[in-house]
Amino acid sequence: MKASRREFLKLAGVSALFGLGANAAFELLTPGALEASSEVAHGTAHGEAAEGVHAATRWAMVIDVRKCILQEDCNDCVLACNATHNIPTVGNPKEEIKWIWKDTFEHLFPDQHSQYVDEGLKGKTFPVMCNHCEHPPCVRVCPTKATFKRPDGIVMMDMHRCIGCRFCMAACPYGARSFNWRDPRKYFEGKEAMLNPEQPTRTKGVVEKCTFCPERLAKGLEPACVEACKKRKSDCLIFGNLNDPESEVRKILRKRTSIRRKPELGTQPSVFFLV
């Protein structure tokens, strides 16, 4: 059969109409189903758990700022982390590597900067680390899935896959990520005894950050910083499962007022500060 130009145009027109109407037909018959399925695909594509699926565990950290600022010279949590994860002391602040670090209230909460900052808080430093966000912007932008969100809420780094593009650093609103501008082994030259033989270092050209010590969690231990804080009996760092209503973190969050960094961004941090 030889289709005339007129026949062809008619058929094309009808097909186009059907194509345009298909989405509407789906909406009419199964409202929301089409969008939901694409959303799930999108979520998993970025390594995020699909909305509504409730994981048994969501690890979270609570930092008792009131208690911590009493221990002015204490740096135990930072030192414990550095020693555990072989984090070098770089010196140059532009190239420094930090997983957990201490800073002032004014710097960490610029959005909550009251005209009259509490005298007790002024100039005092307390620890801060990766927020392990519910909706991590770093994970969304990572082109190689080197950083991904685990079902238990930990935003993990796979150093084997990191290509050092630093998109994640640009995306992170908290400055929690550090780039290895140089080979970190260089900073351990002559100090090899300081290296923790159970953990790797990183290499030049990868991004690193706090990981909530998954290798310790697997053994039933708490993160290294929490352990160091408890050893000192300061108890400023409380670690636990946010999805367990009877966990230590949930108990203290019920009792005390907590704030999170830049909540307006909707990233839903898992690090809480008691003020």
Added chain:
Amino acid sequence: MYDLNKILVGLAIFLLFFTFPILYGMGSAVPVPKPKLDTPEIQKLIDKKCVEDTHFMKTSHMQFLNYWRDKAVRDDQRVYNSKLNGKKYDISLQNTCMKCHSNKKEFCDSCHTYASVKPYCWDCHIEPKAAKESM
């Protein structure tokens, strides 16, 4: 044919130049490496077995290490059930593999140097101390 002599000389020089690496190494064949297995940790083992059988470890340790890496880092499964003897092993290059094979130089490097492969494991992972001291 024009300039036959010149062409033949040129060809001879070219052939010599091109096959120089082969001719240079002739007669001085490097023996096939035998990775050493006598480390204190292995001596202590009653049943001297790796996590899987020797043939598999020889031929497929690279894929196996990648599998371990993905299990630990991405899936957070840090215990491996051996198909060889049903034993459980911690999935860790530094804390399981290298605890027994603490002689990186005589074990890993002997074959890798022979085969001229340069795995980048050690850019990040720390090699055992004993091997480092003997270096």
